Amino acid sequence: MATAVDRKLWSQWQREIEAAPPGEQPATTVSGVPIDPLYTPDNLDGFEYDSSLGYPGQYPYTRGVHATMYRGRLWTMRQFAGFGTAQQTNERFKFLVAKGQTGLSTAFDLPTLMGLDSDDPRSLGEVGRLGVAVDTIDDMRQLFAGIDIGKISVSMTINAPAAVIMAFYLANAQDQGVDWRKLRGTIQNDTLKEFHAQNEIYFPPEPSVRLAIDVIEFCTRHVPQWNPVSISGYHIREAGSTAAQELAFTLADGLHYVDQCLARGLQVDEFAPRLSFFFNAHNDLFEEVAKYRAARAVWADRLRNHYGARNENSWKLRFHAQTAGCSLQDKQPEVNLIRVAYQALAAVLGGCQSLHTNSMDETLALPSEHAVTLALRTQQVLAHETGVTNTVDPLGGSYFVETLTRQMAQEARGYFDRIEALGGMLPAIERGFFRREIADAAFAFQREFDAKHKIIVGVNAYQEAERKPLDILTIDHAVETEQVAQTRRVRKERSGEEQRRTLDAVRRAAEAQENLLPTLLDAARARATVGEVMVALAEVYGRCDAAVV
Amino acid sequence: MLDDLLARFGKRDRLALARLLTLVARGEHLDAIRLALAAADSAASRPAPPVVALTGNAGVGKSTLVGKLAEYLRGQGQSVAVLACDPQSPLTGGALLGDRVRMPSRPDDLGLYIRSLAAVSGNQAVAEHVELMIRLLAGFGFDVILLETVGAGQGDTAVRELADVVVLLVQPETGDELQWEKAGLLEVADVVVVHKADLAGAERMESQVRELLTLPGCREITVLRVSSTKQQGLAELWAAILACPRHDARVGDARALLRRAQQVLAERFADRVQRVGPVVDRWKRHELDEAQAADELLQLLIR
Amino acid sequence: MVKCVENQIPLRIVLAKVGLDGHDRGVKVVSRALRDAGFHVIYPGLWQSPEAVVRTVADEDADWLGISLLSGTHMTLVPRIVEMLRAAGLDHVGVLVGGIIPETDVPKLLELGVARVFGPGTPMAEIIDFLRAHGSRTHA
Structure with a gap:
């Protein structure tokens, strides 16, 4: 990279900036990282284009995982959807496909995410509220009825019971006559971040990871086009982390999964190409772009140089992005449209492979069809009208963005060392390291907000007295009654003996530490419920009864 | 109000227990609560x-x-x-x-x-x-x-x-x-x-x-x-x-009581301080049990 | 009514996450802010049932209960908790609700006896001032 030689001009600029009155807010990123007024070649000491940056589609992929990026193919526009019964979500899926959406993304309700059946007393009031309720394979069949899952890619956001839900999906595919080798999509299956941030926890950390690896191992062998894990920083960020923490903890989780897969005897090049990632797209445009770029470079370096992966696809970090739910406000909700648009821009400038844009009314309720349509249109405008797709990594070479990218990578490596010093991933979880770091960052931001060092439009500045209520979607309470009745019906119809036999097999496989998927598939076919399978597993694994503070 | 609380406490009212714990945590009505407990203790044989x-x-x-x-x-x-x-x-x-x-x-x-x-x-x-x-x-x-x-x-x-x-x-x-x-x-x-x-x-x-x-x-x-x-x-x-x-927890309790007694006596009734020592000595010689020792100290305080 | 004077009698407040949702960013930030403002904050953790919340409030002799909900179950769970508090003889405990509560539900919650609803983006000072102004009905 060119260097600045003329010190006289530089001093002149320096004098001017020193004489200028300081800004009202200290210049920091949304993560609190101080930002200089100007970046020059001086910030990039030792930066060499070929070795430090390189070309898109080439190691270390800072500029993108594909040579042509969006000139070759646009990102997948994948809106997360799910509410009510399987049939209602199935209708929403068909609506989204009709509007031009190119992939499906399933949100499950809280009971399902927590491994509870709809008729469990703890599920009261939660069934079908924030996503779709899936208790048995019958619900799974209904969810994808009339949709060709051999053609469209399907993402499922589920973690603690991911192996069970995966078994339902695979068994249903088989019933529909769809070859597993044709299935494309992603299951989140990232239990580590649940312990850091999201708190959908059922088993203790060690068996939780083991289950996640079961899914990865099974899919590696039998469902080759499927992404068996989506290593997620999204929720870590939502819980209040900084951008660098999101990056560092997500990659550290990924590295832990790699270690565990290797310990199973898998070869790195067998499974690494199918590891996928999921990041947040927050407000601070350049910081976010730097985060995505650094993520690719750090991951590629580790996989190639530490794990000795030889397949280039093992080095490539592919990611889904979702705009930051935590940035949405309930005051002046239409303003959220604007936030989402900028966040989506960050994700695209950062080279995402797929994107979910939040709907403006999500802090109020589940998104209405109107709001969902606008969110999808935001992506379509970005893709087809703004011209950002015309060139690959358009911010590459910016002194500022390259400096931030470097800083971000350094910070991530610093965190890897700290985690190592605590004895590795599980001991660090045990000691509450991640939660403490995230809570500290969340609190620091709150103080900045309270002091108005950080402005949120419509909330601590530019407030409006009058509120225009949005039309929001409400979930009919009948959904819960209907779903409970459906699950009870399945319990009555199915063969109790089959159900018991298959659950015994699940328990035995867990005790023997065998891969659980084959027995889970049998349990799915015997119409066992998610809750029943989880209880059976807990008899072997134990339950994690408290999320540590 | 305190009498009411203590009466409810005596009837195993859990909310009264909770409130008394709060009062104690704040250092309120300590002596009165102590006295009430001492009376209850000597009545009970548990x-x-x-x-x-x-x-x-x-x-x-x-x-x-x-x-x-x-x-x-x-x-x-x-x-x-x-x-x-x-x-x-x-x-x-x-x-x-x-x-x-x-x-x-x-x-x-x-x-x-x-x-x-x-x-x-x-x-x-x-x-x-x-x-x-x-x-x-x-x-x-x-x-x-x-x-x-x-x-x-x-x-x-x-x-x-x-x-x-x-x-x-x-x-x-x-x-x-x-x-x-x-x-x-x-x-x-x-x-x-x-x-x-x-x-x-x-x-x-x-x-x-x-x-x-x-x-x-x-x-x-x-x-x-x-x-x-x-x-x-x-x-x-x-x-x-x-x-x-x-270890008899009462030892600790009696010691705490002793400290408290000495503190209060020194503050208010300098003349009674020297009468604390002998009570404790008798307790150590097993001439008094803990409840009796506590009672005597409290008598010194409230008289 | 006892007004809580700073550095005098710390108010005791139970902050509870009820239901299945695990989003604890808000409750954690509020916990720390209240601690730094001189309150005694009792945090019993995630996934608290209404029964567990009431037991904690009773045994901890709390002056206030803050309920955090983000999953939309407030109209199911808050009425139950308020009713159970009453049945347990804990009418004097002030109840706050924090989280994502649609505007149309706010009056319903206030009618139930909830003292105040705090939405996302509430400055911490607002919560602290509210609690200080209302003090404790426990130690009248």
């Missing part, structure tokens, strides 16, 4: 419940183990009261009391009582006036009282006085393995638990502790490994606690 303190460095799993021990004891049919201390900011007086997170949630079980307490950070291992709270819980009828300290190394001797049995928790692979030894903790511990025994290095830790205990001058201390995660070693721990020579 033996005092064992008071077990659990101490150890932050992160060693004190609340978790207290919780598991409480569940174990409930399984044995014993009612349990827990006093869990967390640090209070000396600057603002505020405190974040999060010990319940790791303790069992048994809303329908009236045999378990958990109270979170703030202890001024610095040199206090437990909240102020804990000795009186213990007496309240004992008076209410709990079979066992578990006391969780803020952390090791602070005010250990106070804990020693308050509890019948002091359990010190250590964990494998902390990197600061011998720090508690410097703090003289082994001198106050009756039982040492190597907690998180499911983690690597637990055996090594156990042998290090045992080695330390062979040093001259060390008392007989039980060392055992416990895993709260795997629910292992709880029965053994409880057996070890019961096997400890019972």
Whole structure:
């Protein structure tokens, strides 16, 4: 990279900036990282284009995982959807496909995410509220009825019971006559971040990871086009982390999964190409772009140089992005449209492979069809009208963005060392390291907000007295009654003996530490419920009864 | 109002117990509550419940183990009261009391009582006036009282006085393995638990502790490994606690009372200070039991 | 009514996450802010049932209960908790609700006896001032 030689001009600029009155807010990123007024070649000491940056589609992929990026193919526009019964979500899926959406993304309700059946007393009031309720394979069949899952890619956001839900999906595919080798999509299956941030926890950390690896191992062998894990920083960020923490903890989780897969005897090049990632797209445009770029470079370096992966696809970090739910406000909700648009821009400038844009009314309720349509249109405008797709990594070479990218990578490596010093991933979880770091960052931001060092439009500045209520979607309470009745019906119809036999097999496989998927598939076919399978597993694994503070 | 509270307390009203604990924590009506308890004590013939303190460095799993021990004891049919201390900011007086997170949630079980307490950070291992709270819980009828300290190394001797049995928790692979030894903790511990025994290095830790205990001058201390995660070693721990020579908690209580008596007398009735010593001496010579000694001291105060 | 004077009698407040949702960013930030403002904050953890919340409030002799909900179950769970508090003789405990509560539900909650509803983006000072102004009805 060119260097600045003329010190006289530089001093002149320096004098001017020193004489200028300081800004009202200290210049920091949304993560609190101080930002200089100007970046020059001086910030990039030792930066060499070929070795430090390189070309898109080439190691270390800072500029993108594909040579042509969006000139070759646009990102997948994948809106997360799910509410009510399987049939209602199935209708929403068909609506989204009709509007031009190119992939499906399933949100499950809280009971399902927590491994509870709809008729469990703890599920009261939660069934079908924030996503779709899936208790048995019958619900799974209904969810994808009339949709060709051999053609469209399907993402499922589920973690603690991911192996069970995966078994339902695979068994249903088989019933529909769809070859597993044709299935494309992603299951989140990232239990580590649940312990850091999201708190959908059922088993203790060690068996939780083991289950996640079961899914990865099974899919590696039998469902080759499927992404068996989506290593997620999204929720870590939502819980209040900084951008660098999101990056560092997500990659550290990924590295832990790699270690565990290797310990199973898998070869790195067998499974690494199918590891996928999921990041947040927050407000601070350049910081976010730097985060995505650094993520690719750090991951590629580790996989190639530490794990000795030889397949280039093992080095490539592919990611889904979702705009930051935590940035949405309930005051002046239409303003959220604007936030989402900028966040989506960050994700695209950062080279995402797929994107979910939040709907403006999500802090109020589940998104209405109107709001969902606008969110999808935001992506379509970005893709087809703004011209950002015309060139690959358009911010590459910016002194500022390259400096931030470097800083971000350094910070991530610093965190890897700290985690190592605590004895590795599980001991660090045990000691509450991640939660403490995230809570500290969340609190620091709150103080900045309270002091108005950080402005949120419509909330601590530019407030409006009058509120225009949005039309929001409400979930009919009948959904819960209907779903409970459906699950009870399945319990009555199915063969109790089959159900018991298959659950015994699940328990035995867990005790023997065998891969659980084959027995889970049998349990799915015997119409066992998610809750029943989880209880059976807990008899072997134990339950994690408290999320540590 | 206090009379009403005490009357309700006498009828085992749990809300009255909760309110009295609050008053004691604030240092309000201490003498009157003491007096009422002393009167009730001399009327009742029940033996005092064992008071077990659990101490150890932050992160060693004190609340978790207290919780598991409480569940174990409930399984044995014993009612349990827990006093869990967390640090209070000396600057603002505020405190974040999060010990319940790791303790069992048994809303329908009236045999378990958990109270979170703030202890001024610095040199206090437990909240102020804990000795009186213990007496309240004992008076209410709990079979066992578990006391969780803020952390090791602070005010250990106070804990020693308050509890019948002091359990010190250590964990494998902390990197600061011998720090508690410097703090003289082994001198106050009756039982040492190597907690998180499911983690690597637990055996090594156990042998290090045992080695330390062979040093001259060390008392007989039980060392055992416990895993709260795997629910292992709880029965053994409880057996070890019961096997400890019972320090009479009243000793601590009487000492606290003595300090309080001396303080009040010195403040208000300088002429009566010298009359405290003889009462304590008679108690030490077993001429008075604790209740009688306490009674006499209180008489000195209120007369 | 006792007004809480700073550095005098710390108010005791139980902050509870009820239901299945695990989003604890808000409750944690509020916990710390209240601690720093001199309150005694009792945090019993995630997934608290209404029964567990009431037991904690009773045994901890709390002056206030703050309920955090983000999953939309407030109209199911809050009425139950308020009713159970009443049945347990804990009418004097002030109840706050924090989280994502649609505007149309706010009056319904206030009618039930909830003292105040705090939405996302509430400055911490607003919560602190509210609690200080209302003090404790426990120690009248």
